[in-house]
Amino acid sequence: MRVALFATCLADQLFPEVAVATVRLLRHLDVEVDFPERQTCCGQPAYNAGYHQESRDIAAHHLEVFAGYEYVVLPSGSCGAMVKSHYPELFAEAPERYSSARDLAARTFELSTFIVEVLGRAEIGADLGGLRASYHDSCHALRFMGVREAPRRLLQAAGAELVETEGHDVCCGFGGLFSVKMAAISAAMAETKAHNIAASEADVLTSTDAGCLMQLQGSMRRQGIGTRVEHLAELLWHGVERAGAAG
Amino acid sequence: MKITTKTFAANAREALNDTQLKTAMKRATAAFVGKRNQAVAEREDFEELRSYCGAVKAHTLDYLDHYLEQLVTSVERLGGQVHFAADGVEANQIVRELALTNDVETVVKAKSMLSEEIELNEALEAAGVTPIETDLGEYILQLDHDVPSHIIGPAIHKTKEQITALFHEHLGTPEDADIPTLTAAARQTLREGFLQADMGITGVNFAVAETGTLVLVENEGNIRLTTSLPRIHLAIMGLEKVIPRLEDLPAFLTVLSRSATGQRASSYVSLLTGARRPGEEEGPEAFHLLIIDNGRSAVLADPKLRDALRCIRCGACLNSCPVYQQVGGHAYGWVYSGPIGAVLDPGLLGLEETKQLPQASSLCGACGEVCPVKIPLPELLIEHRRRAVERGLSGRPERAGVGAFAFVATRPRLWELSTAMGRGGGRALSRDGYLQGGWLPLLKSWLEERDFPAPAATSFRQRWRELATDRDDR
Numbered sequence: 001m002r003v004a005l006f007a008t009c010l011a012d013q014l015f016p017e018v019a020v021a022t023v024r025l026l027r028h029l030d031v032e033v034d035f036p037e038r039q040t041c042c043g044q045p046a047y048n049a050g051y052h053q054e055s056r057d058i059a060a061h062h063l064e065v066f067a068g069y070e071y072v073v074l075p076s077g078s079c080g081a082m083v084k085s086h087y088p089e090l091f092a093e094a095p096e097r098y099s100s101a102r103d104l105a106a107r108t109f110e111l112s113t114f115i116v117e118v119l120g121r122a123e124i125g126a127d128l129g130g131l132r133a134s135y136h137d138s139c140h141a142l143r144f145m146g147v148r149e150a151p152r153r154l155l156q157a158a159g160a161e162l163v164e165t166e167g168h169d170v171c172c173g174f175g176g177l178f179s180v181k182m183a184a185i186s187a188a189m190a191e192t193k194a195h196n197i198a199a200s201e202a203d204v205l206t207s208t209d210a211g212c213l214m215q216l217q218g219s220m221r222r223q224g225i226g227t228r229v230e231h232l233a234e235l236l237w238h239g240v241e242r243a244g245a246a247g
Numbered sequence: 248m249k250i251t252t253k254t255f256a257a258n259a260r261e262a263l264n265d266t267q268l269k270t271a272m273k274r275a276t277a278a279f280v281g282k283r284n285q286a287v288a289e290r291e292d293f294e295e296l297r298s299y300c301g302a303v304k305a306h307t308l309d310y311l312d313h314y315l316e317q318l319v320t321s322v323e324r325l326g327g328q329v330h331f332a333a334d335g336v337e338a339n340q341i342v343r344e345l346a347l348t349n350d351v352e353t354v355v356k357a358k359s360m361l362s363e364e365i366e367l368n369e370a371l372e373a374a375g376v377t378p379i380e381t382d383l384g385e386y387i388l389q390l391d392h393d394v395p396s397h398i399i400g401p402a403i404h405k406t407k408e409q410i411t412a413l414f415h416e417h418l419g420t421p422e423d424a425d426i427p428t429l430t431a432a433a434r435q436t437l438r439e440g441f442l443q444a445d446m447g448i449t450g451v452n453f454a455v456a457e458t459g460t461l462v463l464v465e466n467e468g469n470i471r472l473t474t475s476l477p478r479i480h481l482a483i484m485g486l487e488k489v490i491p492r493l494e495d496l497p498a499f500l501t502v503l504s505r506s507a508t509g510q511r512a513s514s515y516v517s518l519l520t521g522a523r524r525p526g527e528e529e530g531p532e533a534f535h536l537l538i539i540d541n542g543r544s545a546v547l548a549d550p551k552l553r554d555a556l557r558c559i560r561c562g563a564c565l566n567s568c569p570v571y572q573q574v575g576g577h578a579y580g581w582v583y584s585g586p587i588g589a590v591l592d593p594g595l596l597g598l599e600e601t602k603q604l605p606q607a608s609s610l611c612g613a614c615g616e617v618c619p620v621k622i623p624l625p626e627l628l629i630e631h632r633r634r635a636v637e638r639g640l641s642g643r644p645e646r647a648g649v650g651a652f653a654f655v656a657t658r659p660r661l662w663e664l665s666t667a668m669g670r671g672g673g674r675a676l677s678r679d680g681y682l683q684g685g686w687l688p689l690l691k692s693w694l695e696e697r698d699f700p701a702p703a704a705t706s707f708r709q710r711w712r713e714l715a716t717d718r719d720d721r
Contacts, residue, residue, distance in 0.1 A: 007707045013666055014700055016707035023714055035711045038659040046649050048610055050632030050641065054653035061657045139611035171569045175609025180689040182607060184260045187696035188573045189609070218697035221681070 001119075002032040004069035006108075008076045009041045010210040018210050021237035022075045022111055028240055029119055038065045044082040045176050047090070056090045063087070063100050071118065072108045075233045077141020077208045078176075083108045085144050110141055110208055111233055116150035122157040126239030127246060129159035133235070134202035134227075136193070136216065137169040138209035151208055151232055158239045165200040167193060174215035190219035197227055204228045206235045248363065248394045251580035252592060255603035258578040267406050272575050275403035279566035282509025283617070289511070296502050301621035303495050304557035308547060314456040314489045315538070321459030325521030327534040335365030338539045342367060342448070342481065343374045345535060349479055351376055351445040355437075357463070357470040358382035359450030360398060360560060361485050363582045364541060364595075367448070378448075379440040381469040386433055390417050396576030396584065398562040399507050404575045437469070447473035447531070451484035452503070452559070454536075455493050459520060461536070462496060464503060466514040474519060480531040482519075486538050487547070487556040499559065502619035507561040542595035551630050552594045557620040558587055564614035564624060570607050579604060586614035590627040598631060602640050605631035663708065670702035677701030 003026065007019040023033050043058030062083070066072050074080055087101035115121055133155050141147035155162055173179065173189025180186075193216060197205055205227050207213050217229040230238070251258055262268055287293050307314055319329045332338035346354065354371060356362065356378050368378045368389075380389040384402035388395060391413055395401030402410070411429065414420045418432045449470055453462040461482050463470045474480045490499065504513045523530035546552050565571045565585030576584035581601075583591050589604040605628045614624040635641050655661050676683055682699040685691035693699055 012707040013670060014702055016703045016705060016710050019707040020710055020714065023711075035708070035715070037708060037711070040656040040659060040662045041652075043653075043656070046653055048629060048632070049645070049649060050629065050634070050636040051646075051649045051653070052633055052636075054649050057653050058656045139609070139613070143612035143616055171609050171611035171613065173569065173609055175611070178606070178609045180692050182256060182259070182570075183692035183695060184256075184263055185570055185573055185607070186609070188263050189569050190697065192569075192573070214700060215697070218693075218699055221698045222696060 001030070001070070002034060003071040003073045003114075004066055005033050005035045006039060006042075006066065006072050006074040006079065007035065008074055008079045008210070010214065011075055014214065015210045015231065018075050018231040018233050021231070021233040022073070025111070025115070025124070025233060025237050025240065026073065028237075029115065029121060029124060031119070034069070036065045036069075042079040042082045044079060044086075047082065047086055048175075049177050052090065055086075059087050059090050059101070060097065063097065063104055066104055066107075067100065070107065071114065072104065073111055073114045074108070075111045075208070075231060076210065077110045077138045077145050077147050078211055080108055080110045081140035081144035110145055110147055110150075112150040112154055112208060113145070113147050116153055122153040124154065124157070124236065124240065125243050126154075126158035126236050127243035128155065128235065128239040131160045132163050132201065132203045133160040134163045134165040134197055134200050134205050135168060135232075136165075136172065136197075136205060136207040136212055138207050138212050139171050141208045142169060147208060151206075154232070154236060155206070158236065160239075163200050163202045165202065166196045172212040172215045174211045176211070179215060186215070187219060190215050191223065194220045194223055194225050198225045202227060204230055204235065206230050206232050208232050248366065248582070250596065250600070252596065252601040252604060253580070255578060255580055255607060258580060259574040259607070262574040262578045267409065268404055268575055269573075271404050271406045271409075272572055274406075275397075275400060276566045276572045279400070279509070279562070283506055283563055283566065284509075286505040286509040286511060290501070290505065293502070293505070296498050297619055297621050299498050300502050300559075300619060301557060303490060303498075304559075304620050305554070307489060307491055308487065308553055308556055311486065311489070311547060314491055315486060317456040317491075318454055318459065318489050321456065322521075322536050323459075325459050325534075326524075327459065327521055327536055330535065330537045332537060332539045332541075334541050335539075338365050338483070338537060338541070339367060339370035341537055342483075343370060343376075345479070345481060346371065346374060346376045346446060349445065349533075351479070353440065353444045354378045354446045354448055355381050355440050355444040355473050355477060356385070357447070357449040357465070357473045358385050358401065359448070359483060360395070360582055361450055361483055361539060361541075362448070363395060365539065367483075379437070379444065381437050381440065381467075381473055382465075383430065383433055383467055383469075386437065387413065390414075394577070395582070397565055398560045398583070398587075400562065404577065441472045441476050444477045446479040446481060447475075447477040448481045448483065449473055451482050451488050451536075453496060453499055454484055454489045455496065456489050456491050458493050460493060461519045462500075463517040463519065464500065464513045464515070465517075466508070466510075468515055471515055471517055474517060475530055478532045479535070480519075480522070480533070481535045481537060483537045483539060486540055486543050487558075503559055503561050506563040506617065506619040546591070546594040549594070552590070552627065554622050555587070555591045555594060555627060557622050558591065559620055561619055563617040563619065567613040567617045568608075569611060569613065570609065579607070586624045586628070587622070590622070590624055590631065593631050598634060598638065599640065602631075602635050605629075605635070663706075666706065670704075670706065673702040674704065
């Protein structure tokens with residue numbers, strides 16, 4: 001099986017390890033990975049800010065870059081939700097693009113969902129035994145892509161102890177441009193979450209989305225909360241490495 | 248009330264520094280959300296009920312003129328008098344005349360957000376009529392000259408400690424009075440008001456077109472007293488409150504009480520069908536229904552925003568909203584706050600006046616998930632943002648910035664070049680893996696209360712060029 005990786009801007013520019021881990025995990029599961037190098041951004045920041053023409057231009061580019069792949073996999077629920085929920089609507093008045101948008105929406109998968117639902121794997125040979133993991137439900141993954149069970153099943157199958165932290169499905173406050181336009185509110189939202197995470201005494205905080213984790217880590221670091229933060233892709237890949245070392 | 252929607256961001260900052268408010272909001276919204284979730288989980292058909300109620304409301308709004316005419320006919324058949332007001336000024340004029348021609352000195356009032364919208368109390372006082380708020384929360388606010396911050400819990404921004412102090416000052420209750428003592432004191436004072444009032448004013452939860460029945464939902468019993476003791480009952484409603492049939496009511500009552508307070512049913516549900524009939528011993532002598540537009544028909548005429556008029560004022564979107572949870576209702580600067588306020592206020596007051604409100608959301612989608620009539624709140628928030636951009640309300644720097652971003656994001660080589668430069672700049676300003684100072688205003692506002700990671704030395708796309716040939720890690 002061959003998939004195209006959509007790395008997302010955040011992973012490409014700030015957290016390349018997330019995309020590297022995604023590639024390694026997929027290869028570990030016998031999936032061939034291609035990285036279309038002309039990829040840029042999904043256009044969500046412009047869309048959410050109300051700049052729909054600009055967003056449409058970016059979306060058109062994205063459609064073109066990922067045309068022809070059976071699956072597009074990305075380590076994010078947020079950019080995925082953009083493609084799935086908003087691309088078709090952006091091209092509502094352009095029949096040809098509309099159908100390619102619908103088509104791409106159907107082929108686009110957040111990483112954990114792809115592993116569990118498309119590959120049909122929950123047990124991936126990762127060892128996270130003895131680790132208390134707090135999973136943060138990214139809003140867009142949860143509410144716009146229906147990602148709830150897949151990350152939890154992967155973590156549990158790897159032997160991690162899943163800690164359901166208070167407010168695990170409450171927004172971290174990132175929200176793209178919201179985090180700087182309404183900085184004080186955004187930071188207060190993160191602070192509330194950060195205290196809950198500290199109180200849960202988890203070893204590691206993980207999520208499908210680097211944006212949420214950047215926000216939460218940024219807040220926790222400022223408040224002196226030392227909980228380790230790792231994107232789900234990295235955490236699972238480290239589990240695979242650990243299993244390999246032991247085996 | 249003074250409209251301060253224009254200064255939302257500043258209001259919010261002030262609210263965030265108010266530790267008592269923080270305590271009160273955390274307690275109240277957590278309780279509301281917990282109870283709501285439990286009550287909703289009990290009903291396997293809740294999703295279907297939401298869809299049904301949403302569809303009934305959407306249909307009613309599509310044929311609103313028809314159903315309003317039917318409602319008027321039904322109410323008049325029952326001996327009630329119906330009045331229409333285009334706006335708050337007209338509405339207050341009608342109420343004032345009604346009060347003066349009937350020698351009304353004292354009015355008892357049930358909670359009504361519409362009355363806040365049109366500033367009815369101020370109008371009554373100006374006409375020499377004394378309004379007494381009888382909902383406990385509203386009574387607290389009236390004592391404190393404050394305004395509601397929540398649709399169903401108007402005083403949730405106050406802690407019980409603050410209320411104890413307020414009652415001590417005004418009603419002479421002990422400084423350390425417990426809650427039963429406080430409510431007993433309020434009951435005693437309010438009971439006198441009920442007995443001396445000449446007119447009772449209530450809102451309306453649902454007005455049934457086919458029967459002329461007004462449905463009022465409450466937990467305190469004050470509405471029932473307001474509608475039955477004074478000689479005149481005046482109900483005021485926004486024109487979107489009509490539902491077609493009595494048959495539709497059970498579904499609405501189910502979603503309303505479970506979404507609002509997490510109750511299976513509210514303590515009192517009154518179905519009022521006309522005034523006192525000959526031979527009956529109780530009820531008001533006269534019944535008036537005042538139907539108010541106040542900007543709603545403009546919202547109705549807007550094919551996208553129309554959905555916002557489905558709202559049954561349960562408050563669930565407020566409780567579930569992490570922004571509302573942090574800042575409370577007053578920061579929004581007008582009667583309706585939280586997600587529904589951010590969607591409805593621009594419709595009623597104009598987007599120029601309220602353009603910050605639709606920005607007050609991380610678009611997390613929690614509101615859309617709980618709305619009992621399935622108003623697509625996140626989509627409508629984005630729709631307002633889109634319109635703000637279209638009307639040039641978003642500001643030149645932002646427009647230029649997004650334009651430049653789109654230009655670069657559609658040109659892969661330029662993208663790679665500019666992101667490389669951005670990363671280099673960011674790394675030059677970083678130490679120990681984190682940015683040390685923001686040279687862009689946006690980054691600066693991030694850094695006030697959070698750290699920001701240093702950009703990667705090597706982007707993923709550069710790493711890919713090695714990874715593509717590196718098959719050892721399989």
